[in-house]
Amino acid sequence: MPRKKSVNDPRAYSRLVTEGVKQSPSRAMLRAVGYVDADFEKPSIGIASTWSNITPCNVHLDGLATAAAAAADGAGGKSRIFNTITVSDGISMGTPGMRYSLVSREVIADSIETVSGAQGFDGLVAIGGCDKNMPGCLMAIARLNRPAVFVYGGTIRPGARRRDIVAVFEAVGGHAAGRVSDAELHEVECTAIPGAGSCGGMYTANTMASAIEALGMSLPDSSAQEAVSATKLEDCRRAGAAAVRLVKAGIRPSDILTRKAFENAITTVIALGGSTNAVLHLLAIAHSARVRLTLDDFTRIGRRVPVLADLKPSGKYLMSELIAIGGIRPLMKRLLAAGLLHGECLTVSGLTMAESLASAPDYPAGQEIVRDLSRPLKADSHLVILYGNLAPDGAVAKISGKEGLHFEGQARVFDSEEASLQAILDGTVGTGDVVVIRYEGPKGGPGMREMLSPTGAIMGKGLGAEVALITDGRFSGGSHGFVVGHVSPEAAVGGPLALVRDGDRISIDARRRELRLAVSAAELKRRAKAWRAPKPFADRGVLAKYAREVTSASLGAVTDPAVPAKGARRGR
Numbered sequence: 397m398p399r400k401k402s403v404n405d406p407r408a409y410s411r412l413v414t415e416g417v418k419q420s421p422s423r424a425m426l427r428a429v430g431y432v433d434a435d436f437e438k439p440s441i442g443i444a445s446t447w448s449n450i451t452p453c454n455v456h457l458d459g460l461a462t463a464a465a466a467a468a469d470g471a472g473g474k475s476r477i478f479n480t481i482t483v484s485d486g487i488s489m490g491t492p493g494m495r496y497s498l499v500s501r502e503v504i505a506d507s508i509e510t511v512s513g514a515q516g517f518d519g520l521v522a523i524g525g526c527d528k529n530m531p532g533c534l535m536a537i538a539r540l541n542r543p544a545v546f547v548y549g550g551t552i553r554p555g556a557r558r559r560d561i562v563a564v565f566e567a568v569g570g571h572a573a574g575r576v577s578d579a580e581l582h583e584v585e586c587t588a589i590p591g592a593g594s595c596g597g598m599y600t601a602n603t604m605a606s607a608i609e610a611l612g613m614s615l616p617d618s619s620a621q622e623a624v625s626a627t628k629l630e631d632c633r634r635a636g637a638a639a640v641r642l643v644k645a646g647i648r649p650s651d652i653l654t655r656k657a658f659e660n661a662i663t664t665v666i667a668l669g670g671s672t673n674a675v676l677h678l679l680a681i682a683h684s685a686r687v688r689l690t691l692d693d694f695t696r697i698g699r700r701v702p703v704l705a706d707l708k709p710s711g712k713y714l715m716s717e718l719i720a721i722g723g724i725r726p727l728m729k730r731l732l733a734a735g736l737l738h739g740e741c742l743t744v745s746g747l748t749m750a751e752s753l754a755s756a757p758d759y760p761a762g763q764e765i766v767r768d769l770s771r772p773l774k775a776d777s778h779l780v781i782l783y784g785n786l787a788p789d790g791a792v793a794k795i796s797g798k799e800g801l802h803f804e805g806q807a808r809v810f811d812s813e814e815a816s817l818q819a820i821l822d823g824t825v826g827t828g829d830v831v832v833i834r835y836e837g838p839k840g841g842p843g844m845r846e847m848l849s850p851t852g853a854i855m856g857k858g859l860g861a862e863v864a865l866i867t868d869g870r871f872s873g874g875s876h877g878f879v880v881g882h883v884s885p886e887a888a889v890g891g892p893l894a895l896v897r898d899g900d901r902i903s904i905d906a907r908r909r910e911l912r913l914a915v916s917a918a919e920l921k922r923r924a925k926a927w928r929a930p931k932p933f934a935d936r937g938v939l940a941k942y943a944r945e946v947t948s949a950s951l952g953a954v955t956d957p958a959v960p961a962k963g964a965r966r967g968r
Contacts, residue, residue, distance in 0.1 A: 404646045406518060409542065410440035413516035431474070439643045441465075441473040441636070442517035444480060444508045444536075446529040446549075451484035453526035453601065456592040456623055457549050460632045464521045464547060467636030473519065473643070475636070480507045482529045485872065486561050486595065490817065490849035495933070497528055498844045498870075499942045501677075502955045504532030505684070509539050518542065519643040521635050525549030525593075525623070527600040527873070531677035534608060538684035541650050543642035545635040545744045546614045548605035550623030551715040552593030559588040560596040562709055562874035565848055569856015572821040576856075593623030597708030599873025602715045603670030604677060606724050610664035611681075612652045612743035616752055620723025622716060638744055645746065653685040656738040660749065662694060663736050666701045666777045667727055669710060671873030672792045672881055675779060679952030691781045691790045691950055695909070698777025701736055703796070704767045709876040710796035711773070713765045721763045725756040734769055773797070782880060782911040785920070786866070786892050786902070789884035789950045791911050793904065794871065799878040801906040803864040805830040807896050807913075811930070812836070813845055813869065820853045827862040830902040832893065835930060836869030838953040840888025842933060842943035848872035851879055864904055866911065868893050870949070880904060880911060882949040888929065895923040 405411070413422050414436045423436065445461035448454050465475035481503055488494040512520055519542055522533035530548070537544040554560065567584045570576035576584075594601035605619035615635055621628045642648075658678060665674045675694055682689035704727065707713050718724070731737045732753055739750030759766055767773055773796075780793040795801065805828040810816035816833045819825050831850065838844045847869055854863050855877055864878040868886035871879055885891030892913065896902070901914035913920075934940040945955040 406439045406643045408518060409516040410518050429476070435474040438472060438474040439518040439640060440516060441468040441475045441639050441643070442512050442515065442520045443468070443475050443477040444511070444520060444522040444533065445477055446480050446482045446504065446524050446533070448482050451482065451487060451526060452552060452589055452592050453484065453594045454482050454529070454549060457523050457525055460523050460547065460549060460628065463629050463632040464523065464636035467633040468521065468640055471637040471640035473640040476515070478511050480504045480529065480532070482526065485527050485846060489846060489872070490813065494845040495841050495843035495939055497846065498838070498953060499938060501528040501532040501535070501680070502942065503938070504529050505535035505539070508533060508536035512536070512540050512542065519639040520544040521547060521639045523547045523549060523632070525601070527604065527673065530601065530604045530608065531681055534613060534681045535684040537613065537649050538653055538681060541648050543639060543648055544613070545639045545642065546608050547632055547635045548608070548614060548618050550593050550621045550625065550628045551602055551719070552596045553590055553622055553624070554596055554714050554716055555590050556587035558714060559584060560708070560714065561589060562597065562852065564588050565852030565874065566856040569821070569853035572853065573857040591624060595874065596714045596716060597874060598668050598670055598705065598715065599709065600671040600673040601873070603665055603668065603674050603873055606668055606670065607661040607665050607674055607678060609724065610661040610728065611657045612741055612749060613649070615745055616725060617723055620715070620719045622719060641746065642744060647742070647746065649685065652742050652744065653687060654741060655687050655689070657741045658682050658687060658689050659693070659697060660737050660741060662697045663701050663731060664724065664728060666698055666703060666779060667731060668705045668724065669703045669707055669773070669778055669796065672779060672794050672871050673873060675792050676870065676882065676949060676952055680954050683952055683954050694777070694779055695781045698779060701777060702769065702772030703774040703778050704769065704772055706765055706767065706773060709874050710778070710798060718765055721759050721765055722757060725753060726759045727766050729753045729756045729758070730769060780906045780909060782904070782909050784910040784912040786911045786913045787883045788892070789948060790882070791866070791880050791884065792882040793880040793906060794876065795906045796876065799861060802904065803830070803878050804901065804903040805864060807832050807898060807900040807902050809834070809896055809898050813847060813850060816850050817853060820850055820857065825859070825863060827859070829863050831863060831865040832896050833865065833867040833869060834887035834893045834896070836867055837886025837888055838946040838949055839943045840886050841869065842939050842946070844949065844953060845869050846872040847881070848875055851875040851877055866902070866904070868949070878904065883911070884948045884950040886949070890924065890927060890929065892920065894927055895920055
């Protein structure tokens with residue numbers, strides 16, 4: 397008879413699938429995919445790959461999954477590889493297809509949980525290569541709470557003249573302004589993305605990879621390796637072996653994903669000048685881990701953590717250049733020494749964060765990519781949580797300091813991304829305007845599209861200091877300028893953003909952390925009475941289902957909003 401699973405049983409889940417007379421049919425099926433008698437006594441390790449050839453971020457992950465599987469087998473496990481879906485933000489950006497981007501995070505998390513639960517995996521290696529599949533992997537890992545390691549697929553190498561995908565979006569704005577010719581635009585398009593890997597600045601993929609390493613859920617340096625490199629292959633081999641060790645040691649994600657680990661991730665993201673999407677995704681991962689995390693935690697931590705890394709989009713350097721001087725570990729070691737990281741947090745290496753960082757060398761003398769704590773690029777966080785009569789439940793601004801700390805202007809209101817982009821490109825939007833893009837939130841979009849096309853056009857037209865943009869949608873990690881996203885409640889549920897009219901005065905104050913509409917409460921009440929919700933974009937299929945289930949961006953835009961069970965771990 398199969399034994400009941402035990403916390404210290406390396407085959408706690410797989411034996412329920414493979415042991416006993418009644419499971420003979422299961423064993424027969426497994427023999428057909430390569431099992432022999434001895435394999436039924438080994439821990440079963442699932443290798444979740446987000447491979448596809450629809451995007452450069454993931455096109456190489458099949459090889460990485462094979463390397464991780466071989467290493468898991470060599471360490472005494474029995475691996476099986478399976479795939480999830482994935483989509484490309486960069487390809488779908490600015491189109492209706494972008495509505496599926498954030499939705500894919502939920503589909504990926506659900507699919508990894510589903511396969512792992514159904515097949516009885518004892519442990520897991522999850523390999524992700526772009527914005528949504530990475531947090532999707534972590535959400536599934538947290539829900540399953542089985543020993544697991546995350547592997548980042550790695551960053552892309554720079555294109556010609558240190559270009560990347562954002563250079564292409566900004567060239568479109570430059571073309572509209574007459575500063576970039578047809579031939580120049582074509583040349584940028586053909587040279588910006590030279591091969592496999594995730595977008596090359598401190599955009600969302602590299603931000604989330606760094607956050608996951610700071611959480612302790614990937615091995616040292618996994619976040620700072622080029623996609624096509626011997627070091628990335630070795631990272632996968634180490635991860636496969638580490639997953640088996642974690643299974644045998646009984647170390648689970650709940651031992652690692654503590655409140656202090658999330659604080660380490662937030663601290664690291666701020667120091668790196670990372671993407672606003674980290675706010676959304678860390679809230680969602682924490683929800684899956686049953687750790688209490690709120691927008692206000694980003695403010696609390698952000699008051700004492702400086703921005704130190706001069707990385708694109710707001711800075712000068714690319715991820716490959718950070719890798720060349722040592723990646724993020726010297727930075728984390730400096731943060732630890734300054735008392736800004738919790739060194740006692742456990743990691744998938746089996747070591748605490750402090751033990752893991754002890755051997756990390758410092759950056760080479762003379763480098764300018766990462767500043768010393770004594771001369772930061774910004775003394776506090778660039779991720780500014782705003783409240784006010786336009787965002788009662790909060791909004792997320794990305795304020796590097798280069799844009800200034802205050803902007804006030806007249807609203808120029810658009811009910812879709814497409815309408816706003818056309819107005820930016822044709823010159824309708826001008827100096828002093830606050831571009832308002834609404835009905836792009838989690839429910840209203842649905843799917844909370846990223847506004848890289850409008851922000852790229854604003855920067856490309858040279859309006860970065862003259863125009864602000866606010867939205868209930870979100871931003872690509874490549875967006876920069878005076879931008880505010882995640883405005884909550886969103887317009888589609890009657891949030892104040894739905895009540896803004898052309899010409900209204902809007903102020904954005906990063907010092908006071910306020911987003912305000914200069915319209916009286918009485919007038920807003922009158923407008924609210926007259927407001928009617930727009931017709932949903934989709935009335936069937938995955939988008940309609942997502943719109944019905946998704947929560948506010950201020951809660952991470954999750955689709956499983958159930959309150960944790962009584963006695964659940966609360967930010968241990």
